[in-house]
Amino acid sequence: MFVKRFIRTALAMLCLSLLAFSGCSAEKGIPSPPSGKEQGASIKIGYSMGSTVQERWLRDRDIFVARAKELGAEVLIQNANNDNEEQMKQVRYLIEQGIDILVITPHDAEASAESVRLAKRAGIRVICYDRLIRNAGADLYISFDNVKVGELKAKALLEKVPKGNYMIIKGAPTDYNSFMLYQGYMNVLREPVNKGDIKIIYETSARDWAYEEAFSYVEQILEEGADIHAIIAANDTLAHAAIEALSEKRLAGEVAVVGQDADLSACQRVVEGTQLMTVYKPIDKIAKAAAEAAIRMVQGEDLKVEETIFDGTFQVPYLRLDPIAVTKDNMMDTIIKDGFHRLEDIFINVPREKWPQIP
Known part of the structure; x- marks a missing residue:
């Protein structure tokens, strides 16, 4: 009897020691290494x-x-x-x-x-x-x-287009960032939507953040005669697709488009005037x-x-x-100052006399 009690006690102490060593979390239920x-x-x-x-x-x-x-x-x-x-x-x-x-x-x-x-x-x-x-x-x-990224994009768009028809091109449905970005959009847009100032008349998701999906969707709704004033694109690839579809109808620069990631081509579009802003994530x-x-x-x-x-x-x-909203006005103080992209690369399609002066 004594031997059995001794074995049970020893086993219990051993288990406790192993738990302490593994750093097992009661909340996660998964032992840490x-x-x-x-x-x-x-x-x-x-x-x-x-x-x-x-x-x-x-x-x-x-x-x-x-x-x-x-x-x-x-x-x-x-x-x-x-x-x-x-x-x-x-x-x-x-x-x-x-x-x-x-x-x-x-x-x-x-x-x-x-x-x-x-x-x-x-x-x-x-x-x-x-x-x-x-x-x-x-x-x-x-x-x-990512929620703040969504808020920055929606704020920039709302400032430019306080009333009108909006389209939202969400990112991949398999990417949780798409959900968080959308949460950010709606944090800003919910009130003007409820007031009737903004109408979100089209929403879609782009599988795998695919350019082709966004292009086809924007092209289709434009062919149907949709009256779009602003487009929130989940990233700069999708913004590029939207702007290319708009350009076929000679609407590039007329419809405000926002994205994120500060891709070089997006920064070029921002200074050229076909994309309103991008979100810079260093x-x-x-x-x-x-x-x-x-x-x-x-x-x-x-x-x-x-x-x-x-x-x-x-x-x-x-x-x-923290992400940073970037427009033509602060491109020098953010993207170029950080060396993320060079001035000559961003402004390559802009006449040189219109380039910003480097202090």
Whole structure:
């Protein structure tokens, strides 16, 4: 009898010790890995990208890799090309390569939860880069404030077109950013819509943020004789598509269009007058911060992230960065001053006598 009690007691103490060591969270129900590698130890980061179709993602990748290498880490890059099944295979491959941490920009916010679970089961922490993975309990979400991005775009449009017919081209329905952007739009537009000043007469989503989908949709409604005064496009690729469709009806510059990401072509359209504004998200900041956070997490450091975001099930630590609204008026003080794009590249289609003067 004494021996049985002794065994039961020993087993209980062992379980408690294991729980304490694993850092098991009652809220998440997912054990965190042990404290991490020592300073100076070789670190291998797996970076799974949903796509690199848009201009900005190549910049994100290159800056992230460069900063990680500066800090002595190796980065394994995989690009899923907007294919969720392929992204799952690539995450499995990265785990098999012995990565210490997984950084993932998901193609599908819901389906990618399985990628997080796979990494967690392998004792690997997960950072959601720019796009949140739903119901997964990732260890960190780092992004610009997507709700604020939506608000900045809607405010700029409302100032330019306080009354009229609006069209909204949302991003991919599989990307949770699309939901947050829309929340931002409506935070600004709800009151003028309720008053009847603004009518949202068309809404659509562009699968995989595809240019072709946005172009076809705008082209179609223009052929139907729609009277559109303003278009909110989820990003600059979709804004470009809308403006190209408008140009075929000689309406480019007549219909106010907004986007985000500050792609070079978008900045050119802004100074040329065919796009009202874009939202600048300094990629240098987010990519470097993500690389630094990944290494610190592997080394067991506390990032002291104070904010969280609800992923549908769990509260995820949220490292939030501020976006910047950019128009022709502040292009010099933002995009050009930061070196994000060069003045001569942005103003290439503008007569040189109309270029801003550099102090």
